[in-house]
Amino acid sequence: MTTGKTMTLKLHVWRQAGPNAPGKMTDYVANNVNEHMSFLEMLDVVNEELTKTGEEPIAFDHDCREGICGACSMVINGIPHGGHKGVTACQLHMRHFQDGQDIYIEPWRAKAFPVIRDLVTNRSAFDRIIASGGYVSVNTGGAPDANALPIPKKDADQAFDAAACIGCGACVAACKNASAMLFVAAKVSHLSHTPQGKVEAGDRARTMIAQMDAEGFGTCSNYSQCEAVCPKEISVKVIADLNREYIKSSLLK
């Protein structure tokens, strides 16, 4: 019962057998691509064909396929997630492409995100940044009633806007410095907009920035490329929040 028009696409995909193997762009033709397919479903079809011919399928990270888990991570025609506003690669649909179009598909490229295979990179640096301070230091149990401390709706909404980060790393991939500033700032901004998170706001900003540097991410030079590609449309204003907490805490230290 498949409906919708079909097209043929010329793919150029980064293939790399392992972390230390050399990689190169390889050409494939994707036939019978339906306009209603997601980008990853298009790759599924290509992979099925590759498997049938005995070639290893293109490895790529993916899981929820509804734009929320943050697993999918590929640069499509030079733009992380493909350049449609507020959309991850898994939610990018083929109706946005033309029959016969060339599509270049590459992994995130950043020193702190080494390639594991093909389009799959190691983003564990993000976990280590969170571990360095991206939390409220509270143990389970003994929390006061949830309504004991009202939080102005505006603060709660701002906290949410920043907390919407899915940790995909597109911000790093888009940045010419491979900076993780938007990622770090989103967490700092989220928590510093809640009264529970304010307590450690300064220390958090400093330890997370230190970890970001230690992981090999670059610094921020305010080009805002990160905001442009962020699938959750997190504003670079959060970086101002981070800078405020960082400077305040560095002065008061």
Next chain:
Amino acid sequence: MKLDARCPSGPIEQRWSNHKMDMKLVNPANKRKFKIIIVGTGLAGGSAAATLSELGYQVDAFCFQDSPRRAHSIAAQGGINAAKNYQNDGDSVQRLFYDTVKGGDFRARESNVWRLAEVSANIIDQCVAQGVPFAREYGGHLANRSFGGAQVSRTFYARGQTGQQLLIGAYQALERQVQAGGVKMHTRHEMLELVVIDGHARGIVTRDLVTGKIESWAADAVVLASGGYGNVFYLSTNAKGCNVTATYRAFKKGAGFANPCYTQIHPTCIPVSGDYQSKLTLMSESLRNDGRVWVPTQQGDTRAPSQIPDSERDYYLERKYPSYGNLAPRDIASRAAKQVCDEGRGVGPGGRGVYLDFGDAIKRLGAKVISERYGNLFDMYTTITGEDPYSAPMRIYPAVHYTMGGLWVDYNLMSTIPGLHVVGEANFSDHGANRLGASALMQGLADGYFILPYTIGHYLATAKQPKVTTDHPEFKKAAEDVRARTTRFLAIGGKRTVADFHRTLGALLWEKCGMGRTEKGLKELLQEIPVLREEFWKNVNVPGSDASLNMALENAGRVADFLEFGELMVRDALDRAESCGGHFREEFQTPDGEAQRNDAEYCHASVWEYQGEGATPVRHKEPLNFEFVELQTRSYK
């Protein structure tokens, strides 16, 4: 197999308190001597790992994703229930308990459900303390909305991303413990065997998905928090990686599997658009707060929805279930959608769809209010379908979403294998035959934050097992089994891909063991699945090597287990000759098409015991006693 649920007796509201008092404790200085393995780091596993480490235990946590933050709990949209009664609308622990027992069609254990309702309020407190940005009113207090199967507003939410925000809370608590040294986190590791020594669960064998290395891990207790098995149907709202392997491997080592036929079909998902489809996307149940579900009154009416006048629309949920209307529970709303489509009144390509219409709500409240409430869901719908739900109704259809069945556990969340604990969707305990909306997040976090941390201590304090190392022969054997299976997949060199087999299995199960099940169809499946499985082992094509990242190999292992598990699910569905909740046997329905239970013969949990390769598993029963809620026909009319 002995099934002792170990439920406390006495007044139900005192059972958990009394039980906590009766359980043995581990002294703080001794906790660090115990190692606990946790498989899966979603809401249940992540919260358990963090909490156990805070208590002082050594935790080894494993997930197959590249980060614990990506577990599928993240995809839950609508909300989390808690009996806070902040809305002053008559909610209470007792009402949440009652709604859950009734919603589950009287197939859950009363003691467990009461405890779940009792700790629900603590969860919200804990999450707020972690900085979870729940929706708030202008006065700064928490906002609520309604979900199916309840007449009170007890659902807390964070826009349409509640699961994500709760998981990030648990994940941050977990990473804090990683930093503190209490949790060792192993990402991109998949559990492929459970190790049982002297009858106790003592460890696991994993495959490092990056290097292919097979590794063994020993511990004093093992916790499975590996989620549900909805992907046995291939197409479901589950993430692509969700699988039954961890729980099925435990089943093959002797853990009883309870009620595998209880699967939840969610009424509001985006319909299938083509054969290439890799997954289905849920549109949150919360949409039914404002959306009205309808189909044309006439069969084969192909007019655009805007051209069909109100008098020629059938708002069938409002018509059939006036007191709950569009918020009828999931199983009931799904079956009603199937019925109207079976009558030839479905809409969209293929006629498998119904309208979810916001026209009236937009007229009443304005597009801005609707956008504030559901904006991200509307955007998601537009992204996927290319259609605009502000100007035309959404088209939706039921899809597999959640599985109520799982490994059998006692009141302490321990399986039939001593030391093997199971939490979250992976166990069977709290939702009976149908889970209410916004209750999965509640159960996952209840188990992980507030129940397991107490009960596992009791096990550790009383089990008195000697320490073991991975040099034990059982570890060697389990690792050898994993290696042999991996080698076997790669050696087949057949013609069909893993996904091709998975799709075929899924289509068979959806057709005959999905929303409607018959004795005839189920018996056919018992013939067809073994044939497909046999072909899989002869004709599957798994390219590549076992010494690197090989996603085809990972999937082959998962699909191989689904091909066995699917048969168990069918066997259970055939055995349960009644309809209840999500399990609808077409032979057993009331004259108006509702599920007809048979309490005289089936008021029990069915627990299956593995009997070896090729042998039929044996069914045991845990009788369900209803002391506090009277067994009655479930009605939402």
